[in-house]
Amino acid sequence: MNVLLFSGGIESTCLAYMHKPHKCLTVDYGQRQAAGEVRASQNIAAHFDLAHEIIRVDVASLGSGQMAGKKTIEGAAVPELWPFRNQLLITLAAMRFAGDADVRIMIGSTKSDAAHVDGTPAFVEAMGKALFMQEGNVELVAPAIDIESIALLRTSNIDPDFLDMTFSCFQSEYPCGRCRGCLKNESLRAMYYAERPTCTSTS
DSSP: OEEEEOOSSHHHHHHHHHHOOSEEEEEESSOTTHHHHHHHHHHHHHHTTOOEEEEEOOOGGGOOSGGGTSOOOTTOSSTTOOTTHHHHHHHHHHHHTTTSSSEEEEOOOOGGGGGSGGGSHHHHHHHHHHHHHHHSSEEEEOTTTTSOHHHHHHHHTOOGGGGGGOOOOSSOSSOOSSSHHHHHHHHHHHHHHHHOOSOOOOO
16 A cells, blocks of 8 residues: 655645555644645645545644744754654554555655755665564655655646645645745745646646
């Protein structure tokens, strides 16, 4: 079973479009933008005719930075740092599908996510080994981890209009237009629209 951790952002949307996973999984872990991620992921999954599921586990009390509405921990490389976030999300996905045979969990990390330790190839490899050691039937993959987000967009050949449904804010259920997530979303969409000004897909 192929399971995509799906936030409704540009990268995970491209992977959903390209790989057509058996299940798109969105996790509400108490982040400030949870409602926006859930809304976007539900709409996009429905548009692509993909099965979608939501897990709700509130660990807001353990978060930090913009996504938790708290002070960022000392030494954080970026203001939205939430310690062990990817590890948490991957673990929850693995727990949810532990009873299924041959589970393949896909995450949308790209090269720029190396600003976070849990967005690096080394983390994905280590986390994948830990999952396999514990259960044996869980694989972790990050198909775009060695390329930039704009390269993923180009590779996906996704219709530019689909990007209007994506959501990437780090601090609100509606795009704030100021955080790194919103600015990155806006920049990627602008670059891709400039390259692909007309719709070319009917998927």
